[in-house]
Amino acid sequence: MNPPHRPLTIAVIGGRYPSPKALRHSEQVGRELAKRGAAVVCGGLIGIMEGVCKGAKEENGLTIGILPGSDPDDANAYVDVPICAGIGYARNIMVVKSGRAVIAIEGSYGTMSEIGHALAEKIPVVGLGTWTFSAGDGSGDDVIRATDAVDAVEKAIAAAKSRGPDSGDPRAAP
Amino acid sequence: MNPPHRPLTIAVIGGRYPSPKALRHSEQVGRELAKRGAAVVCGGLIGIMEGVCKGAKEENGLTIGILPGSDPDDANAYVDVPICAGIGYARNIMVVKSGRAVIAIEGSYGTMSEIGHALAEKIPVVGLGTWTFSAGDGSGDDVIRATDAVDAVEKAIAAAKSRGPDSGDPRAAP
Amino acid sequence: MNPPHRPLTIAVIGGRYPSPKALRHSEQVGRELAKRGAAVVCGGLIGIMEGVCKGAKEENGLTIGILPGSDPDDANAYVDVPICAGIGYARNIMVVKSGRAVIAIEGSYGTMSEIGHALAEKIPVVGLGTWTFSAGDGSGDDVIRATDAVDAVEKAIAAAKSRGPDSGDPRAAP
Amino acid sequence: MNPPHRPLTIAVIGGRYPSPKALRHSEQVGRELAKRGAAVVCGGLIGIMEGVCKGAKEENGLTIGILPGSDPDDANAYVDVPICAGIGYARNIMVVKSGRAVIAIEGSYGTMSEIGHALAEKIPVVGLGTWTFSAGDGSGDDVIRATDAVDAVEKAIAAAKSRGPDSGDPRAAP
Numbered sequence: 001m002n003p004p005h006r007p008l009t010i011a012v013i014g015g016r017y018p019s020p021k022a023l024r025h026s027e028q029v030g031r032e033l034a035k036r037g038a039a040v041v042c043g044g045l046i047g048i049m050e051g052v053c054k055g056a057k058e059e060n061g062l063t064i065g066i067l068p069g070s071d072p073d074d075a076n077a078y079v080d081v082p083i084c085a086g087i088g089y090a091r092n093i094m095v096v097k098s099g100r101a102v103i104a105i106e107g108s109y110g111t112m113s114e115i116g117h118a119l120a121e122k123i124p125v126v127g128l129g130t131w132t133f134s135a136g137d138g139s140g141d142d143v144i145r146a147t148d149a150v151d152a153v154e155k156a157i158a159a160a161k162s163r164g165p166d167s168g169d170p171r172a173a174p
Numbered sequence: 175m176n177p178p179h180r181p182l183t184i185a186v187i188g189g190r191y192p193s194p195k196a197l198r199h200s201e202q203v204g205r206e207l208a209k210r211g212a213a214v215v216c217g218g219l220i221g222i223m224e225g226v227c228k229g230a231k232e233e234n235g236l237t238i239g240i241l242p243g244s245d246p247d248d249a250n251a252y253v254d255v256p257i258c259a260g261i262g263y264a265r266n267i268m269v270v271k272s273g274r275a276v277i278a279i280e281g282s283y284g285t286m287s288e289i290g291h292a293l294a295e296k297i298p299v300v301g302l303g304t305w306t307f308s309a310g311d312g313s314g315d316d317v318i319r320a321t322d323a324v325d326a327v328e329k330a331i332a333a334a335k336s337r338g339p340d341s342g343d344p345r346a347a348p
Numbered sequence: 349m350n351p352p353h354r355p356l357t358i359a360v361i362g363g364r365y366p367s368p369k370a371l372r373h374s375e376q377v378g379r380e381l382a383k384r385g386a387a388v389v390c391g392g393l394i395g396i397m398e399g400v401c402k403g404a405k406e407e408n409g410l411t412i413g414i415l416p417g418s419d420p421d422d423a424n425a426y427v428d429v430p431i432c433a434g435i436g437y438a439r440n441i442m443v444v445k446s447g448r449a450v451i452a453i454e455g456s457y458g459t460m461s462e463i464g465h466a467l468a469e470k471i472p473v474v475g476l477g478t479w480t481f482s483a484g485d486g487s488g489d490d491v492i493r494a495t496d497a498v499d500a501v502e503k504a505i506a507a508a509k510s511r512g513p514d515s516g517d518p519r520a521a522p
Numbered sequence: 523m524n525p526p527h528r529p530l531t532i533a534v535i536g537g538r539y540p541s542p543k544a545l546r547h548s549e550q551v552g553r554e555l556a557k558r559g560a561a562v563v564c565g566g567l568i569g570i571m572e573g574v575c576k577g578a579k580e581e582n583g584l585t586i587g588i589l590p591g592s593d594p595d596d597a598n599a600y601v602d603v604p605i606c607a608g609i610g611y612a613r614n615i616m617v618v619k620s621g622r623a624v625i626a627i628e629g630s631y632g633t634m635s636e637i638g639h640a641l642a643e644k645i646p647v648v649g650l651g652t653w654t655f656s657a658g659d660g661s662g663d664d665v666i667r668a669t670d671a672v673d674a675v676e677k678a679i680a681a682a683k684s685r686g687p688d689s690g691d692p693r694a695a696p
Contacts, residue, residue, distance in 0.1 A: 081236070090609045
């Protein structure tokens with residue numbers, strides 16, 4: 001059972017130096033998540049991480065940034081709660097584990113590590129202009145592809161809810 | 175500069191199986207922190223961790239639980255934001271790093287590891303009925319001792335503020 | 349300067365349930381690394397991790413297994429030194445960081461996370477029948493592709509040496 | 523069952539800036555462990571960590587250093603196998619988990635965190651001039667106190683063996 005005060009949390013991942021299009025996507029994803037009552041967890045830094053937090057705050061959402069370092073001031077200005085993991089990029093797996101689903105927007109190798117960690121743990125990943133890949137044995141990948149920000153948010157919330165009773169209440173106020 | 179929406183965060187640590195007195199202390203610490211606008215970060219489980227979150231929610235505070243495991247349902251019912259660190263008790267160092275100061279209430283060996291991590295990183299620790307210790311060379315310890323819950327909260331907030339401009343705004347609304 | 353007793357260390361990554369071909373590759377990679385005086389670091393479990401350790405021990409190499417859990421008995425029988433990381437699959441980044449280069453053999457999503465972590469940290473990765481991928485912006489990947497086990501080992505040692513004076517002495521006895 | 527090639531591993535912990543007496547103790551502990559066929563795992567840096575590795579190498583022992591950072595050159599000159607954990611002092615728990623028992627020599631707050639982690643995980647800790655402490659409820663501590671280096675090594679090996687069949691073969695050659 002999810003306590004009524006606890007929002008559904010979606011992880012949003014992507015790089016520090018996104019394309020302008022991906023940055024716009026991240027802000028829209030943040031707004032759409034917040035409008036639906038979902039909290040955002042991300043890596044807390046710049047780029048996609050900042051975009052999604054900025055969007056979420058425009059709609060009064062809750063934003064959590066799991067930082068690689070030990071200084072809360074490393075968090076972008078739109079993070080409500082900086083978590084100082086202090087373990088470098090080993091924190092990547094925590095970002096995806098702390099969401100009930102993951103939205104990957106574009107992204108570089110750090111994002112690839114996060115997609116790998118999420119899929120290894122069977123956490124659903126929705127991709128928006130992100131990595132495509134195929135295994136050495138030719139099998140495909142399990143990323144759910146989205147066409148735009150609204151589609152990504154809707155697919156992520158649906159995937160999160162399909163994980164069962166601990167999937168949070170997307171309408172609970174933070 | 176601390177963004178106006180970001181509350182001062184205080185870490186509260188202690189064991190899963192506290193004495194009745196320590197449990198009462200934890201609830202009071204939670205209430206007093208929330209009344210002063212400070213957010214609580216803790217290990218998210220039962221005992222002192224549950225007590226401090228329960229107290230904080232009574233005063234409408236914000237509570238973050240950094241869990242050792244990967245299931246948000248491991249969090250006690252008063253945690254707003256469960257972080258699924260998924261790294262076992264290696265998460266202890268993150269709990270103390272994510273506060274601007276630490277309040278240690280009673281506690282067992284896990285708490286001792288957290289006090290050690292905090293003091294090694296020069297994060298102020300306020301103790302309320304917790305471990306006392308002395309180094310092999312006879313030097314004393316750096317825990318700031320408190321006499322009751324209000325004293326602990328006041329000393330922790332003062333110590334957090336003395337760390338400088340990134341110490342958060344204890345009056346910012348969560 | 350690398351102390352004369354310290355061998356060059358190569359990380360070998362891959363899945364627990366490899367194809368027969370990939371398993372043969374892993375054993376041969378282990379033998380070829382050991383013949384060249386290089387130590388093996390891996391995740392310590394079964395499958396590719398066991399194959400590379402088995403091969404290395406046939407040639408009297410040194411094998412290190414960084415386990416996700418806390419029990420050294422989780423290590424396969426060919427691991428000389430089990431490291432009990434105890435942090436679950438957050439240990440993946442440590443496996444690649446502890447090698448001067450990485451050889452990826454086939455592999456599933458955990459391996460993908462390791463390739464992402466390695467390339468994000470600019471650690472060279474040699475691939476043998478492993479993931480192929482392309483970024484959302486269409487750019488290619490930086491994996492150095494190998495055709496067989498000897499080719500993989502030679503490319504990994506060359507890449508490790510090109511990282512500079514701390515690249516270890518591949519002829520030092522473990 | 524412990525494979526015949528796998529040595530018993532003992533973790534040795536202590537500070538970077540030890541007293542001359544503690545440094546001598548660490549070198550002697552390293553020699554005595556190596557003479558008994560035990561491998562040393564430590565934090566890989568200077569001070570007690572360097573002393574115990576130096577002693578172990580004088581007797582041809584195997585030394586493993588679990589570094590907080592990502593550069594194997596951070597390891598002292600007597601470390602055979604540097605593990606680049608790359609997670610800062612969150613690596614402390616791994617050092618104690620990777621030994622079948624722990625010897626704590628003097629030490630500062632980092633050592634205190636390691637003693638706490640070890641005792642929380644029921645890993646035996648032998649203390650040589652290290653921290654003394656008592657819990658808030660007045661209960662004592664579980665550190666096994668030693669009077670000198672030989673006593674510490676004998677008590678640590680006995681405690682490690684008492685943990686059961688996975689306790690390693692202290693006479694196996696590394």
